Amino acid sequence: MTNTKTILPTEHCETCPAFTQLEQMGIKVGDFDRVIALAGNPNTGKSTLFNALTGLKQHTGNWPGKTVTRAEGGFEFNKMRYKLVDLPGTYSLLSASQDEEVARDFILFGQPNCTIVVTDATSLERNLNLVLQVMEITEHVVVAINLMDEAKRKGLEVDARSLSRDLGIPAIAITARTGEGIHTLLGAVADVIEGKIITKPLRVGGTPEFQKAVSELVPMIEQMAPGIPNARWLAIRLLDGDARVQKALSTGELGDIVSRQQRQDVQFSGKMSVEGRQ
């Protein structure tokens, strides 16, 4: 895996300050200030966005399931160093196949500073299911509406602002293949992390009795692991009888996450060059 630098083709003019903000760092991810996860349905162009940001050449194939392991790479944006983790494409975070578990475990237990959910502009409805599920886990979410060029060809108009308003999180239209919209996306990610944008993720209800059950469990979880950011989601998963979450709770894994996060020194394995190659 080489680390060749390519200038991103972009519509921004060269005088725009954003033009020089992005520096691809390939797999040199030793020191980083922030961690970003890339989630999304299969075949929405996550790996293409990953390559555009890191300058790496992670293989992108046009079939669902191309990325089964997570790949890691780095880039610098506005003098902050980011580590980017490309997760396997999944339709949901509920089932138990291995690729879905890799994705879910990372968003939940890896505690990225922000998660970008890459969606396909041409089939937004199906993609939103995953967005809603990720929003249940974490508030630090930005939606990237990718494949805008394909949508345009199909005569579709996607209103990012309407989407953003409805979801309560930033939604940015991009075309990862050409680099269009990528700087705006990174700006939104930085704003979410720095608290300049306060997200208000839409929570999907369920029946009143279900809501009541959730609200009974949440304080118990928060009492066991003070400062845990996704107690609500954990409560929902426990009510659903999710074996993985039950195990994480009883082995103390959840408590570890919180203390680890408080120490602010999350460590990840640098498996990129081996596992990323397929």
Added chain:
Amino acid sequence: MEANEILAKAESLRNDLSTGFRDEIVKSLYTEAENIAKRAVKGATDKKYDFDQKVDRLVTSPYAGLPIMLGLLGIIIWLTVSGANVASNAIAFVLFGIGDWGRALFNQIGMPWWITGFIWDGVYLGLAWVISVMLPPMMIFFPAFTFLEDLGYLPRVAFNLDWMFKKTGAHGKQSLTMAMGFGCNAAGVIATRVIDSPRERLIAILTNNFVPCNGRFPTLIMLATVFVAASFPPALTSFVAAGTVVGVVLIGVAFTFLASWVLSKTVLKGEASAFTLELPPYRRPNVSRILYTSIIDRTIFVLWRAMQTAAPAGAIIWILANIHLGDTNLARAIADWLNPFGLLLGLDGVILLAYIIAIPANEIVVPTMMMVYMGAGMMVNGPSSNSAIFDLLVNGNGWTMLTAVNLMLFALLHNPCATTIMTIYKETKSLKWATLSVVMTLGTAFVVTFFTASIARLLGWV
């Protein structure tokens, strides 16, 4: 607050909830997604979409689907066979020429014979063989395969073959993992992670080796060209050779189905599970990315791995061939010892010795075999043309058509290379399954080659 308390509380709360609460959650997710999408997206589908559907109706139709698939496979293999042949000969000519030059230079400056031999007839020859045999087919096969992959054709293959996998009790996505296996079986084993059910995933892992990987393609191509196609008029040879390789691939697919069926009736009992498979839109492949992926990520990666095992293998063969035992040498002695068993399988001792040395990487089987046949030390020129190879094998070492056919079958069916076995162990975290993957494939290879050899002998063909 203890974890157990929370778990107990969740348990009791769940029992109080009405039974359909899970469906309620999923339903509200879908309704919400639908409403939001409706507000955000405007416009209708147009011709491009219709075109995609028309193409899909053709390539996934019950009648045209399979023939189109076979046709594409045939075209890729024909391009590989016909292109590789010319390039292999050219590369061999140059590399063996360099070898002669180096040997002469070493002789001239008075190097001891064993240094000259070890370097030029051992290490260098091993490398030269592997590069000339492997590089050209990969340079053609990988870009062609990556093109189809980026286009979006692979999910259509899975769609076409789904009913067959279902009948054998395996998962429809197994065809995706098999397609990856064409490149490298270790990659194919990793790709099985897309299969949800552990049972069906194990079937996909254990049978992946029945797809010939790029390390084994050169062996098949060489044998198909030199033996099967040689008796046909020159204008037809590339087609006959390609047809033979396609035939071998189909035999491998047949064994995949057979083994999947047997496994799902015995150690991995169960029914095939249902799944949804998305047929992604066709996308125009990006040429530079195809070249990068296929040349750098795949070709160079696989070739480099092969070279790392070819150099020591070349050295080992040279040493074995130069340890003299009376009027023979150690390599010959081992080959002679293996010979009765080899002949039983329609092969010979040298071939089995080559397979043992090539366990780390199947790519080096042919080079290893050639080096033992030629006998290091006495060799001046590597056979750089098909007729020279034919002459060496048939007139020099008693090969018949049976040897060639059985070697192709053996190459297709025998045990996975060391890398793949390690990958299977890592993915299954079980010594049992890793062992079974070896026993099952090697057993199949022995049984099948013994069977064909016996039939050929009974009918008096050899």
